[in-house]
Structures are given as structure tokens and as C-alpha cells.
Amino acid sequence: MPLHFHNTLSRKLEEFIPLEPGKARLYTCGPTVYNFAHIGNFRAYIFEDLLRRTLAYCGFKVTQVMNLTDVDDKTIRGARQAGLPLDQFTRQFKDAFFADLKTLRIEPAEFYPAATGCIPEMIRMIEVLIEKKHAYVGDDKSVYFSIASFPRYGQLARLNRDEMRVGVRIKHDEYAKESVADFALWKAWDEADGEVKWDSPWGPGRPGWHIECSAMSMKHLGPTFDLHTGGVDNLFPHHEDEIAQSEAANGVKFVNYWLHCAHLMVEGQKMSKSMGNFFTLRDVVAKGWTGREIRWVLLGTHYRQQLDFSFQGCHNARAALQRVDDFKTRLQEAAALPDADTTGVAARLTAAEAEFRAGLEDDINLSAALAALFNLVRDVNRMLDAGELAGKPAAAVAELLRTLDTVLGVLDVDQAGADAPADILALAQERQDARKAKNFARADEIRKLLAARGWILEDTPQGPRVKRQAG
RNA sequence: GGCGCGGUAGCCAAGUGGUAAGGCAGAGGUCUGCAAAACCUUUAUUCACCGGUUCGAAUCCGGUCCGCGCCUCCA
Structure with a gap:
């Protein structure tokens, strides 16, 4: 069977046929760098990593783009609160993000464009949209995408605009739009933005959120590409809006295969700060779990199923990996x-x-x-x-x-078990001598001694073997 | 209200018409001075519940109960 994916566009399993034989072009929505990413975010990134590795395993040359959203309401607010310039504020979380990717053994993408590095591309795209009458400048000098101009709007999320709960979160400035469902391509500068602003044909301001993905994917992957992924929560409105912008601007199909991964829950509940079940990767590492173990947990459930994260699950992961590690040791010896x-x-x-x-x-x-x-x-x-x-x-x-x-990315086939220090090996040898002398009391005593120092002793036909206690 | 996902052993998790993969945990056994590891056996006559279709259903259809997600910027 050739490679198949569940395509959100059709809600069906479809054979993967790339635009260009042997190549897979992949766009994955990345983090907003206003804080440390949490394990729910990483579930998505692990899924995307698994996807790119699967594509490569199946013989495709992968070009992956992951964006970094480094200008939006949250980053601006965070920078202000921290009293730092925006780029300095986001820098620390970009660095942390890449460090976390390493911890989880996530393979790097080919491109990590930052929103602030692609402003001209976004402005150009907005200009095209205005030219083509898909966008307009509002009374507030912001630029909005006109959903009425794009009849296919809603194809991905399958939402009927008439049935949407309109007006739930209308902000005070939304009077500027022709329709409440229209979304911002360009946000005119206001006081809350402080120093953060770029010049544009419509005055100072900053890009809307959705436009960055359209502009960046086009820059690195072309107007049409193979795969686009993200968490289900991005399905609407973000991905729907991306399709509208890109297809309206370019006049061609945006993406052939959309893959969405389900949410991560924690102990059966949605992760939230108020529930006290909110974990960044760093939090879980601080509790003594390794990136390898966490990766195993996050790989444990099919990507379209909700995954319930628990520390019991981490224990299971540790035990399962121990079985793999013991197997590797046996293979090495054999x-x-x-x-x-x-x-x-x-x-x-x-x-x-x-x-x-x-x-x-x-x-x-x-x-x-x-x-x-x-x-x-x-x-x-x-x-x-x-x-x-x-x-x-x-x-x-x-x-x-x-x-x-x-x-x-978890087997560590060539990573030899931690070499035991000389004194541990000496104890193992002493025990072996005691055993030969039938001094089993001393032998057992030494085993306990080793255990207390975190080493497990196992006897094999080839002699004693020590291994590090997991955790 | 609209759209959608799911409920499989103590726990995690595949299977979507042909008679319940795999992992963890548990029990018994082999091996071992004792262990550990490994292996063997065992742990769901049954897949939330009730009906229906079928030679046959965890899998399809209808209904009920429960959990969860999305519905304007949260992966």
C-alpha cells in the first residue's frame, strides 16, 4: 500500500501523491514566541516531526517550513510587560524553543522564517488582494479580507457562516469591518503597540496573524504545495483564512493535503493554568523525565486521537524503553x-x-x-x-x-549504555569473586550497595553486567 | 444552537464486517546460589448501553447514556 493520509479537506483517507514525484513540500504552523511552549504544543510538533520522518522513510525528499510568530498581540503585550524591545523579548523564547526541539529529538525543518523577517512579502500579498478586490482598507486604516469576495470560504472547516455564533467576541474596533467575519490582514498601529510598527501603503502598523503563513509558504514552497499541518484548533479560523488569502491572491489551489492533530489533555482535563495541570516541556523535564521518554509518550496515540498525558504514561514509557534498551544490549553482546x-x-x-x-x-x-x-x-x-x-x-x-x-527517533541504537565508573566495575568484580567463593551473603550485600548508587547488576553467561537505573 | 471526535482488559492503545495486535502492570512457570533480563503460560466468551441489518458486527444502521473538541486569532 502506498502512503495514505487523512485529508481534512475531504475528511477521507487519500493516497499521497506529491506535486513533484519524490518530493514533499510541507508547511507546519510553528509557535508564537511569547512564552515557553507547553507539552500540548509539542504534541503537534512531534506529530509533524513524525510526519516528515515518515515521508523521508517512504523515499520523499522533504522541504519543511515552520514559521515563528514573533509579532502579535501576545508578544507585544509580553514585551511591554517585560520592559524589553520586541525582538529581544521574543529572542529568548525562540532560543528556548529550539533547545526544546532538541530535547525531544525533533528534526529541524529546512526553513524557520520569522514573521518580522517577512513583512515586505506580506505587504506585497496584501496589495495583490486589494487589487483583486478581495481586501479593503477599513475606516481604522487596517486592511481586512472580505469573506464575501471568496465564496469557497468555509470549505476546510465546513462551517456554515449563517450558523456561526456571531458576535461572541466582537472587539470594540470591529465596526471598521464590512462584515464581522472579515479578518485583518494588516492592523493599523495603535498606542498599545508602542514601538512596534512597520511602514506600509496604508500607514504604520503590523501584519495580521494569518497572512504570515500565506506569505511564508509561498516564499519557500510556492503558491501550491503538498502538505500543511497544525493542531485542530488552527483549523478554524487560521487555516481557513490562509486558504482564502492564498487562493484569492494566487488564483491557484493552496494546499493538497491538510493534516490536523488532535489536542493533548492532561489527566483527562484540558490543560489550563487555573487547573494546575499546565506543563511546559521544562516542567516535565524538571520532574525527572527525559526528552526521550516524553517523546515516547507523545508518540503513543494516533495523531487524530486526543492524547491524555499523565505521569503514569511517563512511567509506562520508561518501562517500554527499558525493554528496548535491554534488547539492544543483548544484541550488542551477541x-x-x-x-x-x-x-x-x-x-x-x-x-x-x-x-x-x-x-x-x-x-x-x-x-x-x-x-x-x-x-x-x-x-x-x-x-x-x-x-x-x-x-x-x-x-x-x-x-x-x-x-x-x-x-x-527514540531507539538510540548506537548509544552505548552509560559506561560504569571504575569503582562500580570493581564492586561488580568483587561480587563475582564472592560468588565464586560461594560467599553469597557478601554478593547480595554488594548488589544492594550498587543499587543504592543507581546501578543494577545482572548475571549473564558471559559474566556480570551493570546497567544504570532508569530515571 | 451548529459542526465534529471518542467510549476496547487494572492502565495505555491498535483493529472499522469474518470471529479481539502491541506496550505497561499482575499471576504462575523455565532459567538463576538468589535476583534481574529473557522466554513460556495466563489476565476482555467480549469491545458504554438498548434495539436492528447480516450466515456472521467491536466494526454497518437507529436510539440512549457518558466524556471531549471547534464555532474569530489557543498546537
Whole structure:
């Protein structure tokens, strides 16, 4: 089966056929850099990372763009409160964002354009929209997109404008618009903006939110591209507005495949500061969980299902990864032995990879893909137990793990277990001597000693082995 | 009110017409001086509930209950 995705536009599973064979052009809505991103944000970024890795695994050359929204109401407000210039204020959160991406092993996109770096492109696009009568200058000198000029409006979100709860959050300045549903392309400067302003044909001001994604995607990916993703909350109005702007300005289809990932919940509740269940990545790391473990948790549920984050889930992740790590250690040890392969592991590996791939190709069914991995782990463990697998054929298993990990990014196939310090190894040896002398009381005592220092001792046919206690 | 998603073992989670993947946790066993790891067996006669369609339904249809999301700037 070729690669398939659930396309929000059609609400159906569709085969992925890129505009240009072998290439995938991907736009992913990035963070607004007014604060540290929270784990809900990272669920989306992990999903997008999984998507780009899946595309690459399936043979596509990926060009991904992720925008950084560094000018909007929240960044301006934050900068004012912090008493910092806007760029200095957002800089710290941009840096933090990239550090967090590293923590979660998220592969970098090809482009990270910032809104403040693309103002001319946005202004040009707004000019085109005005020329084409899709936008107008309001009495307040702001520029608005006219939804009435774009009959297809609502195609993505499938919202009927007549049935929308109009007026719930109308702001005081909205009288300037022809229709309440029209949205701002350019916001005229006002006092609250302070020093933040750019010159434009319509006077000083700043861009609206939606226009940046239209301008940046066009700049790096062209007027039409393959994939656009984001959280479901961006489906409307943000993505709907992007389509309207881009298609009205360019006269061609904007995006072929829209993928949206569902929300992350925390302990069954929506994450919110007032509930006390609001976590940034840094909060969770501070509680002792590694980026690798958190990544595993965030990968655990299909992207279109709500994911309920819990610390119980983190514990599960730690245990599951321990099984993988122990497996890697066994493989490494087996690889050092003389070659043995009495069961023909190659066929088993081929089957495992096919199963893994089939899962991914089915709208990134990672649960199915992981089942393929764990079934392989069990079968290979069985072979290792029976002494049927060693040497090069064992190394071939590790090689497959390496391949699968180009998608998963959590297996750490080549990361050797933490080398034990000399005194730990000395204790292990002392215990081994005690065992040989049948001094089991001393042997057990040493095991406890090691445990207290965070090291687990395991006896194998090749001698004792120490491993670091997880967490 | 409109649009939409979901309820599968103690927990997490696949499966969307052919007789319940996988992970964690638990129990028993093999191995071990003892452990750990690994392996084996076991843990849902059943998929929120009630009807219906069908040779056959967790999967399709109707209804009920419960949880959640979106409906103008929150991934």
C-alpha cells in the first residue's frame, strides 16, 4: 500500500501523491514566541516531526517550513510587560524553543522564517488582494479580507457562516469591518503597540496573524504545495483564512493535503493554568523525565486521537524503553560472538520492516508500526535465548533498528549504555569473586550497595553486567 | 444552537464486517546460589448501553447514556 493520509479537506483517507514525484513540500504552523511552549504544543510538533520522518522513510525528499510568530498581540503585550524591545523579548523564547526541539529529538525543518523577517512579502500579498478586490482598507486604516469576495470560504472547516455564533467576541474596533467575519490582514498601529510598527501603503502598523503563513509558504514552497499541518484548533479560523488569502491572491489551489492533530489533555482535563495541570516541556523535564521518554509518550496515540498525558504514561514509557534498551544490549553482546544464524533471521527482518512500513503508510498508524517492532523484539529474544543468533546476523538486527529509528527517533541504537565508573566495575568484580567463593551473603550485600548508587547488576553467561537505573 | 471526535482488559492503545495486535502492570512457570533480563503460560466468551441489518458486527444502521473538541486569532 502506498502512503495514505487523512485529508481534512475531504475528511477521507487519500493516497499521497506529491506535486513533484519524490518530493514533499510541507508547511507546519510553528509557535508564537511569547512564552515557553507547553507539552500540548509539542504534541503537534512531534506529530509533524513524525510526519516528515515518515515521508523521508517512504523515499520523499522533504522541504519543511515552520514559521515563528514573533509579532502579535501576545508578544507585544509580553514585551511591554517585560520592559524589553520586541525582538529581544521574543529572542529568548525562540532560543528556548529550539533547545526544546532538541530535547525531544525533533528534526529541524529546512526553513524557520520569522514573521518580522517577512513583512515586505506580506505587504506585497496584501496589495495583490486589494487589487483583486478581495481586501479593503477599513475606516481604522487596517486592511481586512472580505469573506464575501471568496465564496469557497468555509470549505476546510465546513462551517456554515449563517450558523456561526456571531458576535461572541466582537472587539470594540470591529465596526471598521464590512462584515464581522472579515479578518485583518494588516492592523493599523495603535498606542498599545508602542514601538512596534512597520511602514506600509496604508500607514504604520503590523501584519495580521494569518497572512504570515500565506506569505511564508509561498516564499519557500510556492503558491501550491503538498502538505500543511497544525493542531485542530488552527483549523478554524487560521487555516481557513490562509486558504482564502492564498487562493484569492494566487488564483491557484493552496494546499493538497491538510493534516490536523488532535489536542493533548492532561489527566483527562484540558490543560489550563487555573487547573494546575499546565506543563511546559521544562516542567516535565524538571520532574525527572527525559526528552526521550516524553517523546515516547507523545508518540503513543494516533495523531487524530486526543492524547491524555499523565505521569503514569511517563512511567509506562520508561518501562517500554527499558525493554528496548535491554534488547539492544543483548544484541550488542551477541554481535561480538562468532556468527550463528540457524533460523534465517533475514526473512524475519524483512517481514518486520514490511509490517512497520505498512503501519506508517496507513495514515501514520504508529501503534501498528510499534507492534511490528515489539513482535520482532520478542522473536529475536527467543532466538538469542536459544543461541540461534550471534555475530553478523545479530548485528543485522541492530541495523534494522537503526533504520526504524530514522522514523521513531527514540531507539538510540548506537548509544552505548552509560559506561560504569571504575569503582562500580570493581564492586561488580568483587561480587563475582564472592560468588565464586560461594560467599553469597557478601554478593547480595554488594548488589544492594550498587543499587543504592543507581546501578543494577545482572548475571549473564558471559559474566556480570551493570546497567544504570532508569530515571 | 451548529459542526465534529471518542467510549476496547487494572492502565495505555491498535483493529472499522469474518470471529479481539502491541506496550505497561499482575499471576504462575523455565532459567538463576538468589535476583534481574529473557522466554513460556495466563489476565476482555467480549469491545458504554438498548434495539436492528447480516450466515456472521467491536466494526454497518437507529436510539440512549457518558466524556471531549471547534464555532474569530489557543498546537
